[in-house]
Amino acid sequence: MKKIYLLFAFILFSFTACKQNQTAKQTQTTDLQTQTKPVKPAYAIVIHGGAGYIKNLSPEKEKAYREKMSEAINTGYKILENGGSAVDAVEKTINVLENSPLFNAGKGAVLNNLGQVEMDASIMDGKTLNAGAVAGVHHIKNPISAARIVMDSSKHVLLCGEGAEQYLKQFGLEMKENSYFIIEKRKKQLEKMQGKKTALLNTPSPLENIIDDHKYGTVGCVALDKEGNIAAGTSTGGLMNKKYGRIGDSPIIGAGTYASNQTCGISCTGTGEYFIRTMAAHEASELMRYKNYSLKEAQKSAIQQVEDLGGDGGMIGLDKEGTISWYFNTEGMFRGYKKAGEKEVIAFYKE
Numbered sequence: 001m002k003k004i005y006l007l008f009a010f011i012l013f014s015f016t017a018c019k020q021n022q023t024a025k026q027t028q029t030t031d032l033q034t035q036t037k038p039v040k041p042a043y044a045i046v047i048h049g050g051a052g053y054i055k056n057l058s059p060e061k062e063k064a065y066r067e068k069m070s071e072a073i074n075t076g077y078k079i080l081e082n083g084g085s086a087v088d089a090v091e092k093t094i095n096v097l098e099n100s101p102l103f104n105a106g107k108g109a110v111l112n113n114l115g116q117v118e119m120d121a122s123i124m125d126g127k128t129l130n131a132g133a134v135a136g137v138h139h140i141k142n143p144i145s146a147a148r149i150v151m152d153s154s155k156h157v158l159l160c161g162e163g164a165e166q167y168l169k170q171f172g173l174e175m176k177e178n179s180y181f182i183i184e185k186r187k188k189q190l191e192k193m194q195g196k197k198t199a200l201l202n203t204p205s206p207l208e209n210i211i212d213d214h215k216y217g218t219v220g221c222v223a224l225d226k227e228g229n230i231a232a233g234t235s236t237g238g239l240m241n242k243k244y245g246r247i248g249d250s251p252i253i254g255a256g257t258y259a260s261n262q263t264c265g266i267s268c269t270g271t272g273e274y275f276i277r278t279m280a281a282h283e284a285s286e287l288m289r290y291k292n293y294s295l296k297e298a299q300k301s302a303i304q305q306v307e308d309l310g311g312d313g314g315m316i317g318l319d320k321e322g323t324i325s326w327y328f329n330t331e332g333m334f335r336g337y338k339k340a341g342e343k344e345v346i347a348f349y350k351e
Contacts, residue, residue, distance in 0.1 A: 274310065
């Protein structure tokens with residue numbers, strides 16, 4: 001009888017120990033899953049309005065640029081805050097800047113050597129690596145929206161000139177006469193650069209007189225949404241007095257714009273020929289991917305390569321963790337950002 005009792009006690013003890021061991025393993029597994037479950041980064045947005053000789057702006061100029069940049073930042077931020085996509089935030093943010101004559105994109109863009117506005121833009125989705133761009137367009141009110149259509153509704157990446165405009169008309173994109181984009185101050189800047197006597201032009205509007213003469217007024221935006229997806233976009237009128245048909249880095253994926261959920265999103269501004277030759281935006285991403293550079297280190301190295309060739313400018317960026325950074329080798333760069341739950345930050349000069 002005693003042996004039977006001992007056997008029963010042993011079986012009961014073994015069963016209890018086994019159950020406890022299984023429970024412990026389940027608890028450990030649950031804890032491990034909790035620890036390794038990816039945490040989505042906080043949403044954020046960063047913009048730029050060009051780099052160059054930006055120094056000692058008048059209070060009136062500072063106010064005008066600050067207000068427009070704030071409007072742009074908060075346009076995209078609200079989209080992100082409401083659960084919208086990074087691509088939507090980038091497009092709508094840049095629309096605000098394109099519609100303002102303060103920047104070299106859309107209305108108020110610089111003029112080529114024939115006195116015309118030729119615009120370039122690109123956008124990229126870091127989740128899919130899908131991208132779209134337009135170059136050398138004359139009539140599209142918002143080139144960044146055209147780039148978005150190329151990305152979403154065609155099998156191509158880059159369309160240019162008249163062919164791009166003919167294709168995009170079918171999507172109901174708003175078109176304008178080239179005169180819509182041209183402002184009096186840009187005419188005077190071109191006259192001065194070409195060494196001609198100032199023509200009899202209309203008096204610039206009060207807003208036009210506020211426009212800063214910084215070298216590069218390209219606009220750009222990078223956003224990170226609640227799903228952890230990154231997007232980047234860039235829009236520009238190029239260089240003042242550029243050769244008719246010249247295309248810079250802004251519509252070139254990897255040169256002026258790049259986005260990857262694995263690393264970061266980048267938008268550039270500066271002497272486009274050098275950003276193309278170094279593939280600056282892609283270079284920053286790859287330095288993070290293969291050399292484990294921080295975003296700031298990668299930007300600094302990419303801009304240094306541009307500078308070594310004789311170029312200047314800058315770039316903004318946002319990595320997959322939500323870290324925001326920028327780097328430029330000019331006197332200043334119009335830039336700003338806003339992160340989830342924080343106040344916006346806007347800066348002009350080199351701090």
